[in-house]
Amino acid sequence: MDDSASPGRIVVTGPRERPTPPEAQWWVERLEARVVSRGRFSLQELVREHGAWGALVLTAERATFHVPDSGVEYFYHPAMARRRARNLSKGMGDPMVDAMGLRPGDRVLDCTLGRGTDAIIASLVVGLEGRVVGIESVRILAALTEDGLQSFDTGIAEINEAMRRIEVVYANNAEYLARAEASSYDVVYFDPLFDRPVEASSAMVPLRALANKQPLTPAVMRLARRVAKRCVVVKQRCYSPLWQELQPEELFRGRHSSIEYGRFAPV
Ligand SMILES: C[S@@+](CC[C@H](N)C(=O)[O-])C[C@H]1O[C@@H](n2cnc3c(N)ncnc32)[C@H](O)[C@@H]1O
Structure with missing residues (x-):
C-alpha cells in the first residue's frame, strides 16, 4: 500500500487546534509532503x-503516521533492541x-x-570503528526510522549511541546493490517480510501494513553476494520455503526460537 513516494500524498500537521510544530520542515523535505493546518478536522x-x-501528526512526544481509510497508525519504536x-x-x-x-570494525x-x-x-x-548502513524503500518508513534512530531514548547510552551511528538510505535495495562496489561491505543482510507473520510479533502489524512486500529473489541475492566480502545473511521463519530456492550454506537458530538465519558465501 506504499504511496509515500508520490509527492503531496502525505500531509504533515500538528495536534487538533494547535499550530504545526517547526520541525515539520524536516519532514516536508524528506517526504515531499505538504504542511496543512489541522484546525478542528478529524484526520x-x-x-x-x-x-x-x-497524515503525519507531529506532537511534542512523537511523530505518528496515519492512513485513516485503512486504520493504520504507525510510530517509531526500536522493538526488541533493548x-x-x-x-x-x-x-x-x-x-x-x-x-x-560479526565483530568490531565490520561494515554492515x-x-x-x-x-x-x-x-x-x-x-x-x-x-x-565499524559502519552500519540501512536501506528502506518505503519513504515514510525510511523517514520515521531515520528520525527515531536519531532521537529515541532507550534509557541506555550505549544503545542510543549505536542508534545514532546508523546511516539511513531511502532506496530500493536492488538499485543500491547494483551501484555498490564489489566486496564493499563485510556483511549484507536481508530480513524480508515472512510469507506468514509470526503470531507473537504484534509490533510488526502496522509495519507490515506499510512495508514493501516484494519477496527476496535469486537475482537480488546475486547482487548482494557480489557486494559482500564475508557473507550474506537472510532472516526467515524456520523451514521457510525460501531456503529451497536460495540454498543457504548454513542455518543459525536461537534456542526456543521460530526464526532462522541463513548464511551465504560471497561470489
Ligand atoms: C521485516 S521488515 C525488516 C525489519 C528489520 N529487520 C528490523 O529489525 O526492524 C522488512 C523491511 O524491508 C523493507 N523492504 C522490503 N523490500 C525492500 C527493498 N526491495 N528495498 C529496501 N527495503 C525493502 C520493507 O519496507 C520493510 O520495512
Whole structure:
C-alpha cells in the first residue's frame, strides 16, 4: 500500500487546534509532503480535504503516521533492541550476530531496515570503528526510522549511541546493490517480510501494513553476494520455503526460537 513516494500524498500537521510544530520542515523535505493546518478536522476529513493518502501528526512526544481509510497508525519504536542488547551484554549471544560472524570494525549493509532493530544490534557490535548502513524503500518508513534512530531514548547510552551511528538510505535495495562496489561491505543482510507473520510479533502489524512486500529473489541475492566480502545473511521463519530456492550454506537458530538465519558465501 506504499504511496509515500508520490509527492503531496502525505500531509504533515500538528495536534487538533494547535499550530504545526517547526520541525515539520524536516519532514516536508524528506517526504515531499505538504504542511496543512489541522484546525478542528478529524484526520479522515483532513486527508480527504487535501486528496492525500496519509497524515503525519507531529506532537511534542512523537511523530505518528496515519492512513485513516485503512486504520493504520504507525510510530517509531526500536522493538526488541533493548532485550537483545541485554542478552548480548550478558554473554548470551544472538543468532543474527553469530550468523554474520560479526565483530568490531565490520561494515554492515542492512538491505531491509524496517524499524532498524537488527541494525541497532549490528551497530552495537561493530562499534565506533565499524559502519552500519540501512536501506528502506518505503519513504515514510525510511523517514520515521531515520528520525527515531536519531532521537529515541532507550534509557541506555550505549544503545542510543549505536542508534545514532546508523546511516539511513531511502532506496530500493536492488538499485543500491547494483551501484555498490564489489566486496564493499563485510556483511549484507536481508530480513524480508515472512510469507506468514509470526503470531507473537504484534509490533510488526502496522509495519507490515506499510512495508514493501516484494519477496527476496535469486537475482537480488546475486547482487548482494557480489557486494559482500564475508557473507550474506537472510532472516526467515524456520523451514521457510525460501531456503529451497536460495540454498543457504548454513542455518543459525536461537534456542526456543521460530526464526532462522541463513548464511551465504560471497561470489
Ligand atoms: C521485516 S521488515 C525488516 C525489519 C528489520 N529487520 C528490523 O529489525 O526492524 C522488512 C523491511 O524491508 C523493507 N523492504 C522490503 N523490500 C525492500 C527493498 N526491495 N528495498 C529496501 N527495503 C525493502 C520493507 O519496507 C520493510 O520495512
